[in-house]
Amino acid sequence: MSEKYLIGVDGSEQSRVALAWGLARATERRAAVELLHVADDSFLSESVAFLSEAQSASEQMLQAETEYARSLGFAGTITGTAVVGHPIAEVEEASKRADLLILGAHGGSRFAGSFFGTRAVKAAATAHCPVAVIPQRDVAPNAGVVVGVDGSEASRKAIAFAAEEASQRGVPLIAVYAWMPPLTPGLEYLWSEELVESQRAAAEEAIAIGVAGLAERYPDLEIERRILQSAPVAALVQSAEGAEMLVVGSRGRGGISRLLLGSVSHGVLQALPCPVVVTRA
Structure with a gap:
């Protein structure tokens, strides 16, 4: 059908x-x-x-x-x-x-x-x-399809949509994981280099799990992995400037969540650096 x-x-x-x-x-x-x-x-x-x-x-x-x-x-x-x-x-x-x-x-x-x-x-x-x-924005040549990754079920749905889209268009899939250390005043000293490295390792694992199996399903798909120490909305908007598409996941519908998107989905829809697709969990 x-x-x-x-x-x-x-x-x-x-x-x-x-x-x-x-x-x-x-x-x-x-x-x-x-x-x-x-x-x-x-x-x-x-x-x-x-x-x-x-x-x-x-x-x-x-x-x-x-x-x-x-x-x-x-x-x-x-x-x-x-x-x-x-x-x-x-x-x-x-x-x-x-x-x-x-x-x-x-x-x-x-x-x-x-x-x-x-x-x-x-x-x-x-x-x-x-x-x-x-939006009324120009697309850069071969700019790719950007997708937000955070390890959630909503993110996995977004990755599946974005991978199929990138494969269809013959452009790279750009998987973006953004993280920020807790900004608790007076506790910055607790963030040692070891803890920062552990956060990076967790980010790499989340992306690896998120894109697992895509190479077999889409043999010709180029996958670029980006781990950015930045607020998620800022990281996604910056990565998606001029892109073919930005895909983010919504965690679903129910109660007040039917009227409110998560902060990331809401933020990228306000910025609209390129066509944005919000998928359903």
């Missing part, structure tokens, strides 16, 4: 960058595409007349973006959904029927700068499939 990509559209420049990226990927993978436009009902009257007008506007937007997708030369299967509702709730529901959700790098909504951050962050936290957020 072929994959299905769900692409959020709203006619903006950011949305069309993501649409073009998603259509190019769908062409390569022979995936089906579903376009989704949600008319935000947050400020709308609940009267039948207002909701009817909103639904009509949503359908017109969907039609325009479907025509734009065809104008880009995409010849694959395109379906569309136009709804009125809360964007995050509607995207979450629609993600149940997708293999990948693709969004543009919008700055957020009226909640921008709040505790929950941008809509892309909230969508990545609630979606039932991996989420790709696409």
Whole structure:
């Protein structure tokens, strides 16, 4: 069965960058595409007349973006959904029927700068499939696919996704493990060179375990291992500048974690050094 990509559209420049990226990927993978436009009902009257007008506007937007997708030369299967509702709730529901959700790098909504951050962050936290957020950035030639490694199950899922992606694209897989000594005031003296070396050894072991088996599965895949003494978000963002893609793992859904991403996922989605994919644990 072929994959299905769900692409959020709203006619903006950011949305069309993501649409073009998603259509190019769908062409390569022979995936089906579903376009989704949600008319935000947050400020709308609940009267039948207002909701009817909103639904009509949503359908017109969907039609325009479907025509734009065809104008880009995409010849694959395109379906569309136009709804009125809360964007995050509607995207979450629609993600149940997708293999990948693709969004543009919008700055957020009226909640921008709040505790929950941008809509892309909230969508990545609630979606039932991996989420790709696409910025307006140039990709350096043969820049590779960067993946965050920390030894967790979420990290292993991210590595599997990133390795398959790098193999498909014929670019290196760059596995990044970042660590920092505890910054406890007055206790810096406890961090001897021996303890630092033990941390490095643990990092090397985590990467080795994380990439184990990839050479057999992808014989031609070049794997670069980077161990950086830096905050994880800073290390990943720096490593991914101009990269083909940055992949990070989310630890799953449940309770309040449905609304909050981990600090690393949240941080890289705020920075967006390149297309970022958040995988599900």
